[in-house]
Amino acid sequence: MGTPFRQEQVALLSDYDIGSAYYAAYTTLCANIRFSWEGAKTQQHTVLLAAATSTGQHATVAANLAIAAAQSGTPTILIDADLSTPSLQKRFGTTQQRGLSDLLTEGASRPQTIFPLLSETLLSETFIPNLRLLSAGSSLSQPEQAPLLLSNRLSDILNALRQIQAEAESRPSLIIFHAPPILSSISTAQISALVDQTFLVISNGQTTRTQARRAQEQLEKAHATLSGLVMLDI
Amino acid sequence: MELRAYWAIFVRRFWIIALIVGVVALYSAYQYYHLHKTPGALKAYQSTVTVRIGLLDSANPTDTNYADYVSASEALADEFTTGPVLTSPAFTQQIVQQIQSERALIAKRFPGQDPGDITNAGAIAGSLTAARAHSLVTLSVSWDTPAGAWAIADATGKVSAANMGKYIDYVVRSNTSVAPANGQGQAMASAEVVNAATDPVSIPGPSASKPTMLLALIVVALIIGLALAFLVEYLDDRIRSAHEVENLLQLPVYGEIPPAPAPGKERARPSAA
Numbered sequence: 001m002g003t004p005f006r007q008e009q010v011a012l013l014s015d016y017d018i019g020s021a022y023y024a025a026y027t028t029l030c031a032n033i034r035f036s037w038e039g040a041k042t043q044q045h046t047v048l049l050a051a052a053t054s055t056g057q058h059a060t061v062a063a064n065l066a067i068a069a070a071q072s073g074t075p076t077i078l079i080d081a082d083l084s085t086p087s088l089q090k091r092f093g094t095t096q097q098r099g100l101s102d103l104l105t106e107g108a109s110r111p112q113t114i115f116p117l118l119s120e121t122l123l124s125e126t127f128i129p130n131l132r133l134l135s136a137g138s139s140l141s142q143p144e145q146a147p148l149l150l151s152n153r154l155s156d157i158l159n160a161l162r163q164i165q166a167e168a169e170s171r172p173s174l175i176i177f178h179a180p181p182i183l184s185s186i187s188t189a190q191i192s193a194l195v196d197q198t199f200l201v202i203s204n205g206q207t208t209r210t211q212a213r214r215a216q217e218q219l220e221k222a223h224a225t226l227s228g229l230v231m232l233d234i
Numbered sequence: 235m236e237l238r239a240y241w242a243i244f245v246r247r248f249w250i251i252a253l254i255v256g257v258v259a260l261y262s263a264y265q266y267y268h269l270h271k272t273p274g275a276l277k278a279y280q281s282t283v284t285v286r287i288g289l290l291d292s293a294n295p296t297d298t299n300y301a302d303y304v305s306a307s308e309a310l311a312d313e314f315t316t317g318p319v320l321t322s323p324a325f326t327q328q329i330v331q332q333i334q335s336e337r338a339l340i341a342k343r344f345p346g347q348d349p350g351d352i353t354n355a356g357a358i359a360g361s362l363t364a365a366r367a368h369s370l371v372t373l374s375v376s377w378d379t380p381a382g383a384w385a386i387a388d389a390t391g392k393v394s395a396a397n398m399g400k401y402i403d404y405v406v407r408s409n410t411s412v413a414p415a416n417g418q419g420q421a422m423a424s425a426e427v428v429n430a431a432t433d434p435v436s437i438p439g440p441s442a443s444k445p446t447m448l449l450a451l452i453v454v455a456l457i458i459g460l461a462l463a464f465l466v467e468y469l470d471d472r473i474r475s476a477h478e479v480e481n482l483l484q485l486p487v488y489g490e491i492p493p494a495p496a497p498g499k500e501r502a503r504p505s506a507a
């Protein structure tokens with residue numbers, strides 16, 4: 001199979017000039033996150049980008065951060081954990097339709113299948129070198145079960161992803177989660193409890209102080225490691 | 235708060251300020267237009283005439299009492315100045331008749347000028363004011379045209395001189411200390427024009443201060459608009475800067491992502507052939 005076909009749907013970071021301010025902003029964000037890894041226990045660093053409420057842009061932030069990391073030479077896996085409104089598979093134009101939701105449902109009955117499913121089937125190569133995508137997958141028959149499935153299986157999935165990265169690369173690698181808005185889904189808080197770092201995405205002029213505080217409180221309840229903020233101008 | 239932050243609020247909420255000031259400015263402009271179109275509202279002309287009021291000389295010299303005459307004259311002048319004579323329909327109607335008889339004189343003195351509605355008795359009554367110094371009464375006429383001001387002042391002086399006894403003789407009718415005159419058993423009030431109607435001078439009209447008030451209204455609207463803009467900003471809960479959210483959540487900002495450039499911009503890298 002050749003390089004996956006890329007659809008020109010949404011302007012991703014790869015569409016912009018490396019010298020542009022837009023590109024530089026993501027490079028800076030990526031570098032700042034990498035600085036915070038110093039002394040980390042594992043080489044496979046997991047990060048969650050979580051918005052307080054839906055802005056329509058936070059999926060782009062996760063995608064562009066993953067591109068910036070991959071283009072800087074860091075092996076990266078991007079996971080679309082927004083099972084209610086999946087978008088990253090379309091943006092990257094990958095052909096693999098199955099993804100996280102399938103892993104959750106199939107892995108629930110057969111946990112031993114998680115690793116082979118991930119490594120052989122579900123992780124898609126993207127048009128960006130060093131960047132692989134685990135898309136949201138086919139729709140769940142019962143979307144309300146997503147938090148339950150995540151709480152049962154996410155830890156196993158994360159371990160499998162770390163193992164895949166460790167086997168493939170000796171270099172430090174990055175696993176980025178894109179999740180639904182914190183205040184609209186408990187899944188995000190569940191993910192935040194398992195990842196190394198969580199970053200709260202604040203949309204300038206859209207996110208209110210109340211929403212930001214409530215999102216922070218929710219993450220604190222989940223014992224998330226809330227490392228910092230990403231300010232997004234829309 | 236920094237000055238730049240105030241400026242950012244001003245720019246963000248400019249529509250509130252513009253809306254309030256705009257509405258008030260439109261109202262003020264409408265009011266000013268009406269003032270401008272109303273004759274004499276902003277600018278008027280004044281002409282004055284001075285008359286001396288007194289008693290006709292007694293026919294009986296033995297009854298002459300100079301002090302009584304002076305007192306009576308001042309009382310008559312006071313009555314004419316503060317009493318209802320000046321605004322009475324009979325008096326103003328006589329002024330109108332006098333003006334009509336002097337049309338040619340007015341036209342000759344002010345050629346080609348419109349004297350205004352100088353046959354309106356009510357308007358004439360409203361234009362008249364009087365001030366007294368002893369027995370001298372100065373009658374002032376404020377009118378929207380110079381010709382009208384002069385014509386009314388001139389006619390008022392002439393009517394006063396000719397008919398004073400008719401309007402205020404009752405004042406001395408019961409005054410037995412004053413000697414009877416003219417063989418009629420009572421003194422007769424009289425008046426003479428001391429200073430003829432002066433050339434009209436320009437004076438501020440009754441609404442001359444209104445344009446300043448309208449301007450002040452716009453300034454007040456601006457202040458209210460600014461206050462409202464800052465109030466709305468205060469009530470607006472949305473986060474506006476990285477510094478603000480850093481202080482709010484006590485967390486560092488790892489990155490600030492600018493708006494994605496419009497398609498076609500910052501796309502210097504050509505696609506691979």
